[in-house]
Structure formats: C-alpha cells, structure tokens
Amino acid sequence: MTEISAAALRGAVDLSSLRGRSAQPASAPATGAAAPAAGGSGGVVVDVTDATFGEIVELSRSVPVVVDLWAEWCGPCKQLSPIIEKVTREQNGRVVLAKVDVDANPQIAQAFRAQSIPMVVALIGGQPVPMFTGAVPEEQVREVFARLLEVAAQNGITGAVPVDGAQEATDAEPQEAPLPPLHAEAFEAIEAGDYARAIVAYEKALAENPRDEDAKAGLGQVRLLDRVQGLDLQQVRAAAAAAPGDIDAQFQVADLDLAGGHVDDAFGRLLDLFAATATDERTRVRERLVELFDLIGPADPRVASARTRLASLLF
Structure with missing residues (x-):
C-alpha cells in the first residue's frame, strides 16, 4: 500500500x-x-x-x-x-x-x-x-x-x-477523541513551525511509552520537516551535483525529494550513495535509508524494492 x-x-x-x-x-x-x-x-x-x-x-x-x-x-x-x-x-x-x-x-x-x-x-x-x-x-x-x-x-x-x-x-458522527497531551503539544508546535519543540514532545511521549507507534511515526515525520525547513531545492540540488561524494549534500536532496513525494528518487539517490561510499561511512547512509523507509511504510512496494537492493549491496 x-x-x-x-x-x-x-x-x-x-x-x-x-x-x-x-x-x-x-x-x-x-x-x-x-x-x-x-x-x-x-x-x-x-x-x-x-x-x-x-x-x-x-x-x-x-x-x-x-x-x-x-x-x-x-x-x-x-x-x-x-x-x-x-x-x-x-x-x-x-x-x-x-x-x-x-x-x-x-x-x-x-x-x-x-x-x-x-x-x-x-x-x-x-x-x-x-x-x-x-x-x-x-x-x-x-x-x-x-x-x-x-x-x-x-x-x-x-x-x-x-x-x-x-x-x-x-454533525452525525461522534466527536474525535482528544489527543494525548504530548501529542497535542507536538501538533501545536508543528502548526507554529516550531519543529524542535515538536521533536522534544514526541521524544517525551516515546520515553513514557516506547510502544507509542503514533509518537514514533510523528517523530520521524517532524524530524524530516525540521531538516527540510528553509532549504532551497535548486541550491541544494546544485550543491549535491557539484559534490556527489558529500553525504550531507545528498541527504538534503533525498529529504526534499521525499517531502515532495518523489520517493523513488530519494531512495535511488541514497542507494547509489551507499554503493559509492567507503565502508566506514556506510552506516550513516544505511541509517538514513532505514529512517526514510519507516516514514513511507513497510508495506509500500517502493520500500520493499529499495530494501532488496540495499540487502544486495550489504552482502
């Protein structure tokens, strides 16, 4: 799905x-x-x-x-x-x-x-x-x-x-149940553009209940929002093209692609980066890929395909 x-x-x-x-x-x-x-x-x-x-x-x-x-x-x-x-x-x-x-x-x-x-x-x-x-x-x-x-x-x-x-x-449907306080605080912060405060709220919610899947999903989403805030797509792409081995530059393009709905582009960029990166730096790229996989969802066929390629690159 x-x-x-x-x-x-x-x-x-x-x-x-x-x-x-x-x-x-x-x-x-x-x-x-x-x-x-x-x-x-x-x-x-x-x-x-x-x-x-x-x-x-x-x-x-x-x-x-x-x-x-x-x-x-x-x-x-x-x-x-x-x-x-x-x-x-x-x-x-x-x-x-x-x-x-x-x-x-x-x-x-x-x-x-x-x-x-x-x-x-x-x-x-x-x-x-x-x-x-x-x-x-x-x-x-x-x-x-x-x-x-x-x-x-x-x-x-x-x-x-x-x-x-x-x-x-x-009018005919029951009222939505109120959000838990920390979730409500996170959404209020997101609405205000204060992603740092939203991250803290979700982290507190997870500390209280590590099985809170909504908090886990919200934390991943707001971290992405925080990373792409203020980025200029054209400038980021130009910087990444000028330095194909710059991990942070490639991360920024992948984040913007994912936020803009270009999921395959984001995964493909990071998989190519993983393949071209020295062994001692691959962990960062793999962890970012896994983070983005979680944002899209394990049932998505694009995630399954990217995981398959990542596994082949690992082994």
Whole structure:
C-alpha cells in the first residue's frame, strides 16, 4: 500500500500561485473525453481549473481533498478515475474529489510536478500529500483513503461537506477523541513551525511509552520537516551535483525529494550513495535509508524494492 505521510505536508510543492480563486461545481466533460465520471454529489466531486483551484486549496483546511490529475488521452486514467470517484462518494462527504485535466490546466500540473498521469495527490490544510501515481487496484485505493483520513485527523482536518442536502457528516458522527497531551503539544508546535519543540514532545511521549507507534511515526515525520525547513531545492540540488561524494549534500536532496513525494528518487539517490561510499561511512547512509523507509511504510512496494537492493549491496 502507498503510505500517506504527514511529513509531506510541508513539502517542496508550491501552490501559492493558485490560491485566492473560486472553484466551479463538477460538470459533464466534453463528449468522448476520457475524464472521470461527470457531476458531483453535494459538492463531493468537483471539476477545477487553473483559475478556480484556490478555493479547493482553502477547502482542504476543513476537509481533505483528493486531486485526480488526468488527461483525455490517458488510458490508465479511464481505469483509475471511476474507482477514485466511487471510493470518494463512499466517504459520505468526509473527502472531496477535485478532478483536473492537466492538458487544460498546466499551472496545476506544474505546481504538482506531474511527470506522469494518472497522478493522485491529497491536500490537507492547504499542503500536498502524495497518494499514488499510475493505475492501482480498488483495494489499494481504499487503503490509501483510510490512511488519508487518519493523517487528516492527526492534523485537525475532520470536517465534511453536505451530501445530497444532508447535514454535514460531522454533525452525525461522534466527536474525535482528544489527543494525548504530548501529542497535542507536538501538533501545536508543528502548526507554529516550531519543529524542535515538536521533536522534544514526541521524544517525551516515546520515553513514557516506547510502544507509542503514533509518537514514533510523528517523530520521524517532524524530524524530516525540521531538516527540510528553509532549504532551497535548486541550491541544494546544485550543491549535491557539484559534490556527489558529500553525504550531507545528498541527504538534503533525498529529504526534499521525499517531502515532495518523489520517493523513488530519494531512495535511488541514497542507494547509489551507499554503493559509492567507503565502508566506514556506510552506516550513516544505511541509517538514513532505514529512517526514510519507516516514514513511507513497510508495506509500500517502493520500500520493499529499495530494501532488496540495499540487502544486495550489504552482502
């Protein structure tokens, strides 16, 4: 399964130029278009454009939004888009699906760095979270949606939109259990951009309960956020290209790639670095790889593939 990581919430994708605009309700695509199914249910499914994407970004501050990047000529889109719409409707308004024709809306495609489609990205609190690229089976889509709702809840995004004129789902559903105090402190610190304080809070939570998996995951995510804060992607890439043997420089690029959703690029860079690094320095690279594996999740096929290559390099 593709693991949605809260570490991506402050990644390198820049949506600032697309804010401050209004979204339009979903309408039927042009005849013959290989678009997702037309129409929406109480605003659950919407078509958006470069000119109307800003309201979707703002909506994601209260309801998680799934962005489906598709094109008329894309065969795999015909397979994936109906599945995504079906699973979205099953969430009873807790998720909104925003459909984007990348040919007609190049600014959105560029903002998400869409190198291939179908590409599906979530928005939580105005920040992008990678979901998956390419056609995937319905079972995996359901698993990723479940993880999306978990990450959204962890970030306080628990609203819903009305479905078929019904009251918001939040009115009918039980209140979310309050976060443990140290977790709440960590999230408050993350929201304020104080990652050092969030790290301390999670470390305290783990000291109190070493089996606290949420604290363990949160600690790994906030450490990544702390490392990429303030980094300039172009400058970092240039520095890494000029010094391919500089471990710290390669680490920075890998961190930014992972935060921006380019998981394979991050793993590939560090695996190549591991292969080219002297034996006495390999431990640092291996430990960083393992840390990034944990962020993405052991069930992700990209992690399994990277672990296999790492094992072959070790032995």
